[in-house]
Amino acid sequence: MFFRENNPNFIASFDFYKIELISFCIMEDLKKYFLGQFDLYQIDGNLFSEERQINFDKLKIDSREKEVLVSVLKEKNATLDEVKIITKGLRESLKEHNLNYYERGVTKIPDYDYDVLYKILKNLEELINETVPTSITQRIGFNPLKDKGKSKKKYETSTKYFQTFDHLFKMYSLDNSYSKEDIDDWELKNQKNLGLTNIEFVCELKYDGASISLQYVNGELFQALTRGDGNSGEDVTENIKTINSIPKKLIGDFPSSFFVRGEIVLPLSGFAKINQERLEAGEQVYMNPRNTASGTLKLKNPLEAAKRPLEFLIYSVIMDRSINVYFDNHFESLEKAKKWGFNVPYQSKLCKSSNEVMEFINYWNTERHDLPYETDGVVVKVNNLHFQDELGFTAKSPRWAIAYKFKAEQVSTKLNSISYQVGRTGAITPVANLKPVQLAGTTVKRASLHNADQIEKLDIRVGDEVFVEKGGEIIPKIIGVDFSKRSLDLLPTKYITHCPECHTELVRNAGEANHYCPNFYGCPPQIIGRIQHYISRKAMDIEGLGGETVALLFKNGLVHNYADLYELKVEDILHLERMAKKSAENLVNGVQKSIEIPFESVLFALGIRFVGETVAKKLAKHYKNITALSQASLMELILVDEIGERIARSVIEFFENEENQKIIERLKSYGVQFEIVEKINPNATEKFIGKTFVVSGVFAQFSRDELKKTIEDNGGKVGSSISAKTDFVVAGDNMGPAKLEKANKLNIPILSEEDFITKLNESE
Numbered sequence: 001m002f003f004r005e006n007n008p009n010f011i012a013s014f015d016f017y018k019i020e021l022i023s024f025c026i027m028e029d030l031k032k033y034f035l036g037q038f039d040l041y042q043i044d045g046n047l048f049s050e051e052r053q054i055n056f057d058k059l060k061i062d063s064r065e066k067e068v069l070v071s072v073l074k075e076k077n078a079t080l081d082e083v084k085i086i087t088k089g090l091r092e093s094l095k096e097h098n099l100n101y102y103e104r105g106v107t108k109i110p111d112y113d114y115d116v117l118y119k120i121l122k123n124l125e126e127l128i129n130e131t132v133p134t135s136i137t138q139r140i141g142f143n144p145l146k147d148k149g150k151s152k153k154k155y156e157t158s159t160k161y162f163q164t165f166d167h168l169f170k171m172y173s174l175d176n177s178y179s180k181e182d183i184d185d186w187e188l189k190n191q192k193n194l195g196l197t198n199i200e201f202v203c204e205l206k207y208d209g210a211s212i213s214l215q216y217v218n219g220e221l222f223q224a225l226t227r228g229d230g231n232s233g234e235d236v237t238e239n240i241k242t243i244n245s246i247p248k249k250l251i252g253d254f255p256s257s258f259f260v261r262g263e264i265v266l267p268l269s270g271f272a273k274i275n276q277e278r279l280e281a282g283e284q285v286y287m288n289p290r291n292t293a294s295g296t297l298k299l300k301n302p303l304e305a306a307k308r309p310l311e312f313l314i315y316s317v318i319m320d321r322s323i324n325v326y327f328d329n330h331f332e333s334l335e336k337a338k339k340w341g342f343n344v345p346y347q348s349k350l351c352k353s354s355n356e357v358m359e360f361i362n363y364w365n366t367e368r369h370d371l372p373y374e375t376d377g378v379v380v381k382v383n384n385l386h387f388q389d390e391l392g393f394t395a396k397s398p399r400w401a402i403a404y405k406f407k408a409e410q411v412s413t414k415l416n417s418i419s420y421q422v423g424r425t426g427a428i429t430p431v432a433n434l435k436p437v438q439l440a441g442t443t444v445k446r447a448s449l450h451n452a453d454q455i456e457k458l459d460i461r462v463g464d465e466v467f468v469e470k471g472g473e474i475i476p477k478i479i480g481v482d483f484s485k486r487s488l489d490l491l492p493t494k495y496i497t498h499c500p501e502c503h504t505e506l507v508r509n510a511g512e513a514n515h516y517c518p519n520f521y522g523c524p525p526q527i528i529g530r531i532q533h534y535i536s537r538k539a540m541d542i543e544g545l546g547g548e549t550v551a552l553l554f555k556n557g558l559v560h561n562y563a564d565l566y567e568l569k570v571e572d573i574l575h576l577e578r579m580a581k582k583s584a585e586n587l588v589n590g591v592q593k594s595i596e597i598p599f600e601s602v603l604f605a606l607g608i609r610f611v612g613e614t615v616a617k618k619l620a621k622h623y624k625n626i627t628a629l630s631q632a633s634l635m636e637l638i639l640v641d642e643i644g645e646r647i648a649r650s651v652i653e654f655f656e657n658e659e660n661q662k663i664i665e666r667l668k669s670y671g672v673q674f675e676i677v678e679k680i681n682p683n684a685t686e687k688f689i690g691k692t693f694v695v696s697g698v699f700a701q702f703s704r705d706e707l708k709k710t711i712e713d714n715g716g717k718v719g720s721s722i723s724a725k726t727d728f729v730v731a732g733d734n735m736g737p738a739k740l741e742k743a744n745k746l747n748i749p750i751l752s753e754e755d756f757i758t759k760l761n762e763s764e
């Protein structure tokens with residue numbers, strides 16, 4: 001091993017902000033190396049061009065690359081821990097570049113540099129023998145050599161892209177229309193072109209999501225391509241497979257090869273949930289469901305994508321109809337697709353005339369607000385597929401379809417005042433107080449102004465007539481000012497410099513959009529917010545205590561932090577407004593009961609900035625108790641999987657604070673859980689060690705999970721399917737006949753529930 005011994009002082013003084021810088025230094029060295037050997041660089045540039053022999057060259061380059069990397073690290077006299085930190089830092093930094101590219105639409109690094117950094121990361125991971133499942137180097141199912149059929153276009157050498165393939169049938173965009181006249185004109189044109197007067201149409205809602213084209217071969221999902229530029233799109237099959245409403249295997253009588261197209265949408269509830277979680281973790285919220293949906297499709301890690309509740313709504317079935325005729329019209333094709341297992345929106349409707357089309361449009365123009373997804377219009381299609389063929393396409397769009405765009409949900413109203421809210425983390429949110437106005441079926445009085453930059457950019461002034469829009473956001477937002485109505489005496493908005501609640505001077509960290517009130521322990525809304533977070537359902541889940549009561553308790557001087565809750569007595573709170581004896585008792589009991597809440601939830605409840613539910617779970621699992629966590633160094637924290645520098649610094653800061661230390665000591669004294677309690681089962685034995693069981697059917701004395709747990713508690717393993725490695729099958733009622741047959745074939749003993757219990761009770 002070439003690493004020198006650990007030097008604790010050096011590690012302590014290691015500047016974490018320089019991680020990427022160091023990586024870039026290594027990269028510069030590597031670049032010099034490559035550029036000095038021009039031939040090799042050229043080959044590298046064409047690494048995946050065609051021929052196999054070049055791949056051998058690639059192997060050579062990779063090993064030399066590693067040599068250089070090692071020599072650079074040697075020169076820098078790096079220890080193993082330092083290399084681990086560099087590796088981790090680089091992993092985070094590349095993840096960030098990916099996020100920038102796919103979710104925020106910005107590129108902060110040239111492609112070539114990205115590729116080199118990626119290679120360095122891969123090499124470093126190999127060097128220190130570290131595989132991290134969430135690393136971008138561990139993308140699942142990505143195999144550049146796998147042939148995806150004849151439509152293969154090119155393989156990008158850049159690891160930043162998904163593979164691109166041509167669409168066998170071009171993905172056109174639609175012409176837009178905005179009025180009844182537009183629709184009438186379009187109908188007339190079609191009548192003329194076809195020489196007919198009676199044309200049937202299909203109306204469908206136009207969902208606001210990411211268009212996708214799915215190819216099915218022999219009833220199985222073969223490939224998913226994004227719309228791209230219409231001619232070719234990116235292969236996002238692995239991410240698409242994580243969406244439940246996309247059938248992986250079809251049912252019934254389907255063509256051997258065909259395409260379906262539709263929209264990948266994020267339901268508004270799912271969008272709100274994702275943003276709620278980001279808010280709780282103190283992160284920036286996403287702007288709208290559509291961008292979040294298309295960003296999700298391009299996440300490098302399908303496991304991440306699987307966490308987003310995306311849905312697929314189909315809008316067309318495409319196949320070569322010269323080979324087989326499965327339907328004659330569009331409406332029928334949707335009906336068929338439904339039978340094969342696709343999610344066809346129920347709203348689609350067959351219409352006999354442009355008048356019926358307008359009825360559909362007018363109906364959904366108001367009803368759309370109750371839909372679970374965002375929709376921005378209606379698509380009208382000529383139903384008969386022969387007519388569609390006859391009408392054909394322009395260069396840009398089909399003549400047989402047109403989109404009707406709903407009017408943007410936008411109104412203008414007067415901005416009465418701007419108020420500033422202080423969140424539990426101290427973040428300041430400017431809120432517009434508006435003259436009440438009707439928008440999208442609700443009365444709007446307030447709207448989001450996001451932050452100081454936004455106000456300045458739009459030059460929003462109190463007294464202005466402003467445009468308000470409602471999209472997928474939780475509260476409506478102001479998108480601009482009607483300058484034609486601005487009176488001359490309005491003054492530019494001066495953003496507040498001091499906290500509206502505690503009058504502390506605000507701070508704004510470099511690179512952050514929001515201002516913060518730094519008076520963490522003295523600012524009332526922060527204190528109340530923290531206690532409200534502490535008692536919330538996903539945290540300590542305290543029954544009998546709500547957010548308003550917390551504010552009331554604080555205002556009456558009864559609580560100053562969440563530890564004070566445990567000191568509350570019934571007689572203290574009886575005199576509060578709306579507090580009866582029963583509810584006071586419930587409150588005190590609820591607080592006492594919260595000492596049973598497990599450590600991971602307690603850790604989340606503490607409200608450490610950037611420590612959301614998932615991070616809290618990770619930390620709890622890793623450190624097992626609060627003492628170990630509070631003593632962890634920055635470096636140790638960063639080495640925990642998925643814990644980045646930002647989170648690590650926040651955790652350190654939290655535990656360094658004496659006030660927090662006192663609060664935690666007090667919580668401990670009340671009995672709150674600060675360690676993971678390993679459940680010790682007194683019945684556990686090792687009698688099943690080395691044995692694999694498969695459990696099938698329904699049982700009388702156990703639930704299936706209980707049965708599995710019993711096997712594991714006694715040292716056995718539970719397999720998911722019967723194979724030669726299975727030792728026993730435990731069969732309940734209704735065991736599948738296929739399983740039974742397989743077990744018999746492999747001569748595996750089958751235990752009834754009674755047999756199993758007998759076996760369990762046998763002495764060892």
Ligand SMILES: [Zn+2]
Pocket residue numbers: 422499500501502503504517518519523524
């Ligand atoms: Zn304040």
